[in-house]
Amino acid sequence: MSRALGLVLGWALDQALGDPRRWHPVAGFGSAATALERRTYAVRRAHGVAHVAMLVGATAGLGVLAERSTRRGSVARTLVTAAATWAVLGGRSLTREASAIDGQLARDDLEDARVQVRNLVGRDTTRLDADGIARACIESLAENTSDAVVAPLLWGGLLGVPGLLGYRAVNTLDAMVGHRTDRYTEFGWAAARLDDVANWVPARVAAALALASAGSRQRATRGWVAVRRDAPAHPSPNGGVVEAAFAGVLGVRLGGSNVYDGEVEDRGTLGTGPAARAHDIAPAARLAQRVSVGSLVVAVAIATAAATTTRHLVRRRGV
Secondary structure, eight states: HHHHHHHHHHHHHHHOOOSSSSOOHHHHHHHHHHHHHHHHHHHSSSHHHHHHHHHHHHHHHHHHHHHTOOOTHHHHHHHHHHHOOOOOOOOHHHHHHHHHHHHHTEEEEEEEEHHHGGTTTSSSOOOHHHHHHHHHHHHHHHHHHIIIHHHHHEEHHHHHHHHHHHHHHHHHHHHHHHOOOOTTTTTTTTHHHHHHHHHHHHHHHHHHHHHTTSSSSHHHHHHHHHHHGGGGGGSSSHHHHHHHHHHHHTTEEEEHHHHHHTTTEEEEOOOOSBBBOOGHHHHHHHHHHHHHHHHHHHHHHHHHHHHHHHHHHHHHHHH
């Protein structure tokens, strides 16, 4: 039960404290990845595969060593799992950013809101109006709740500390090099594809949890219809599923055209309600929180089932 308890404690730490202000392990991983890229980079997929394999393998390997240094079921194993969970989750920081943007829009402080929302999205925010900022914020709440909360918890429940650290390495590398730019189209291919695979199930779990916590059958049905009808138009095989679920449950319209590095990208239309506005940010944050709690319950169930399976295997070998 140390894995399940560690996940709960780590989630609680994230909710209470958010990300560390200094010496964040993910930032350290990013610095190491940048340094390695200077040696591994080439406009070839094979080089990108090697880059990802080395970094993800090393990070997951650290997780294996961390677990092997502690006894199964011990307090030390629980604390190691809790620390790793806290390090990789981003739920509290995500809702904190959303709350700040909500306050800025309430004060009609568009300039600060445009700057603040850059912490959540990669699109050009310099010309966004209040509705555009609100849409960007809600879309990020949806997608990042899946990427930064649901996925790490599920991988942690299944594989423990190696799953937590390995997943965060995959997701961070996708954010760093998984872009369709001249530099990264080939080199970042492996990072982008591996992130798609790692998030395929978690994204659908996140969408299902959004529907389950919609609060009414009508909202849940709207979310399901939006996922089935609108998600395929989104360029991300996973982001579109979660964003469509949020759009349907909240009764708003997300998606549309965004500008990335001077190029316009059509991300489809998600939902059939009115365009998202500033007053929709708070309900979206509450929905994200319910999804976060639900994913913790699922992760604990997975960890408990894994522990039970392991005990049965050990007993059989003992016999």
